[in-house]
Amino acid sequence: MDRAQATAAAARDLVVERPQGLYCPPGDFYIDPWQPVERAVITHAHADHARRGHARYLASAEGEGVLRARMGADIELQALHWGEVVEHRGVCISLHPAGHVLGSAQVRLEHTGQVWVVSGDYWLSGHEAEANPTCTPFEPVRCDCFITESTFGLPIYRWQPQAALFAEINAWWADNAAAGRASVLMGYAFGKAQRLLAGVDAAIGPIVVHGAVEPLNAAYRAAGVALPPTHRVTELPKEALRRALVLAPPSVAGSPWLRRFGEASDAFASGWMALRGARRRRGVDRGFVLSDHADWPGLQRAIAATGAPRVIVTHGYEAVMVRWLQEQGCQAGAFRTEYGDEAIEAEASGMEEGTADGRDPGEAAR
Ligand SMILES: [Zn+2]
Ligand SMILES: [Zn+2]
Numbered sequence: 001m002d003r004a005q006a007t008a009a010a011a012r013d014l015v016v017e018r019p020q021g022l023y024c025p026p027g028d029f030y031i032d033p034w035q036p037v038e039r040a041v042i043t044h045a046h047a048d049h050a051r052r053g054h055a056r057y058l059a060s061a062e063g064e065g066v067l068r069a070r071m072g073a074d075i076e077l078q079a080l081h082w083g084e085v086v087e088h089r090g091v092c093i094s095l096h097p098a099g100h101v102l103g104s105a106q107v108r109l110e111h112t113g114q115v116w117v118v119s120g121d122y123w124l125s126g127h128e129a130e131a132n133p134t135c136t137p138f139e140p141v142r143c144d145c146f147i148t149e150s151t152f153g154l155p156i157y158r159w160q161p162q163a164a165l166f167a168e169i170n171a172w173w174a175d176n177a178a179a180g181r182a183s184v185l186m187g188y189a190f191g192k193a194q195r196l197l198a199g200v201d202a203a204i205g206p207i208v209v210h211g212a213v214e215p216l217n218a219a220y221r222a223a224g225v226a227l228p229p230t231h232r233v234t235e236l237p238k239e240a241l242r243r244a245l246v247l248a249p250p251s252v253a254g255s256p257w258l259r260r261f262g263e264a265s266d267a268f269a270s271g272w273m274a275l276r277g278a279r280r281r282r283g284v285d286r287g288f289v290l291s292d293h294a295d296w297p298g299l300q301r302a303i304a305a306t307g308a309p310r311v312i313v314t315h316g317y318e319a320v321m322v323r324w325l326q327e328q329g330c331q332a333g334a335f336r337t338e339y340g341d342e343a344i345e346a347e348a349s350g351m352e353e354g355t356a357d358g359r360d361p362g363e364a365a366r
Pocket of ligand 1: 044046049100121
């Protein structure tokens with residue numbers, strides 16, 4: 001391609017970088033912008049992708065409840081069903097499941113014969129038959145250009161089958177319950193906590209959830225996701241707490257909230273637990289490798305399934321992914337974004353729910 005051709009091609013790009021976020025020039029709207037804008041298409045309600053202050057929001061109908069719970073009930077929101085098409089300034093926009101958290105969407109844009117897809121965050125693994133049971137599974141969408149996340153875009157990240165992982169979690173809980181110790185399992189309040197709930201064996205004992213987790217459980221249940229019965233800590237007698245699984249956000253670590261459980265075993269569930277030393281740095285007894293993001297084989301499967309000759313890589317290990325894609329004969333590049341789930345998400349679930357110090361907001365009202 002000579003310079004004039006390259007400029008002409010770039011002028012037709014359906015998504016470009018702007019200081020406010022990823023921007024669609026013909027449609028004059030943004031996707032998951034990090035600064036306030038007039039029109040924002042939101043892939044999902046995690047704090048680094050869905051920010052307050054936009055004039056108009058477009059998001060999936062599946063995620064409407066959870067988005068309103070986090071952004072405010074009064075946001076100006078147009079909700080789309082999966083695959084439903086709206087046209088805006090000649091750009092056809094539709095949303096397709098990403099399998100990451102409740103309501104998580106990929107954004108498909110079609111304009112003058114070109115199709116681009118922005119993935120947001122997505123989950124699938126190298127194990128073909130597996131899906132995240134707490135939301136609609138990832139659906140590959142054919143496109144000319146795929147903008148992919150790469151949070152775990154290194155060959156070292158390979159998730160084990162979910163059944164094997166949950167067998168480990170259940171065995172840890174059952175051992176603790178038999179010894180009269182509570183099992184405190186920390187994970188992010190939105191997405192991870194519900195994944196854990198849906199996967200554990202509720203016959204082992206009662207399940208207690210921290211007040212930061214409960215409103216999100218309610219949104220999931222309202223959307224039709226089956227979760228086992230859960231209790232607030234104040235609802236159970238002390239003896240029952242000694243057999244309980246306690247689901248709480250990471251902000252409770254070292255907080256007074258945990259003291260009521262007495263002697264307890266603690267654990268952390270995150271994709272980062274795959275890294276050597278991560279469990280020790282968290283100072284917990286156990287680390288369980290559970291992620292809401294695609295692992296390395298999952299990213300490769302997802303990208304291949306789009307058939308896209310061009311791929312643009314965002315947040316994560318961009319350089320490694322770009323080099324790998326170029327080796328596969330793909331036209332690959334990267335966008336700089338301000339996404340980066342876990343830190344911002346952790347901070348947000350602390351701030352939004354008033355639990356930065358581990359306090360339980362549900363209890364303050366009692
Ligand atoms: Zn996310
Ligand atoms: Zn993300």
